[in-house]
Amino acid sequence: MLYIFDMGGVVTSTATVLPRMLKILGMSREDFFRVCGCAQGNSSYGDPMVRVEYDKNAFDLLTMCSDGLITSKEFWRIFSERSGVSVQTDWWQWLFHPVMNTETVALVKKLRESGNRVVCGTNTIDSHYRNHCERGDYSIFDQTYASNLMGVSKPNPDFWKIILTAEETEPKDAVFIDDKEQNCEAASTLGIKSIVFKSAVQVAEDLGFNL
Known part of the structure; x- marks a missing residue:
């Protein structure tokens, strides 16, 4: 998955x-x-x-x-x-000083340890992308798909189409997690299971994992 x-x-x-x-x-x-x-x-x-x-x-x-x-x-x-x-x-x-959500990080690691492919799909700009790279924030993922490098941002459906093409994955075999409802709705129109993020515990429960 x-x-x-x-x-x-x-x-x-x-x-x-x-x-x-x-x-x-x-x-x-x-x-x-x-x-x-x-x-x-x-x-x-x-x-x-x-x-x-x-x-x-x-x-x-x-x-x-x-x-x-x-x-x-x-x-x-x-x-x-x-x-x-x-x-x-x-x-x-x-002015950009993000703080890692340790529970989400733990979930990402658990999903990868279970044999799943876990990637980051993010709307970002070059300054923020560079900041995250300097901090090593993307290292928890198998791959990072950044809008500023893809040439398209969520909720444009092409954002997910590019990821699915690159990952050679069908929509039914993908799950998308985002804190913006309209992004999840857009991904859902492609047949991707989407979860609106409220907390890592909530997402883990939706996926059948325990944190």
């Missing part, structure tokens, strides 16, 4: 940097998202409890960063031009 785990909010804390970033920039949340080109965040970035309509044709700065169309450095250059606020520091990287 192939298990696909989201990273932020599942394997690690969400490590939300936006509140501190807004304070540093001296901007409101509304103004920040307006400059980025999206009203209240987008489908790949933001509070998992806030449902944002997915638009596959969206080219806001956050989606472009998550899809790997621009780097974090390019994000800040465009952001500075649009806002008039000069930003020389990549705050996406330096």
Whole structure:
């Protein structure tokens, strides 16, 4: 069986940097998202409890960063031009301090020890990806599928299609775990069993494992 785990909010804390970033920039949340080109965040970035309509044709700065169309450095250059606020520091990287969920890590290890293939399927940007790599966070997985390297972000169905193709796995033989309901719904439309993450214990119980 192939298990696909989201990273932020599942394997690690969400490590939300936006509140501190807004304070540093001296901007409101509304103004920040307006400059980025999206009203209240987008489908790949933001509070998992806030449902944002997915638009596959969206080219806001956050989606472009998550899809790997621009780097974090390019994000800040465009952001500075649009806002008039000069930003020389990549705050996406330096404010990002995720904490590993030890119970989820234990579940991932247990699944792998049971002979399953366990991969990470994450919406991320180059700064956060680099941070996780430096810390060795992805080392618990057999493989990592990062949106900024894949050229597509959840909940675009192509995200899972790429993973299934690379893993040579049928949808019926895959399980997806994510803290965002709309991502799970999108994966389910492909025939992938999906579990909305609330806690590692809850997911383990759903999968028939004990932590």
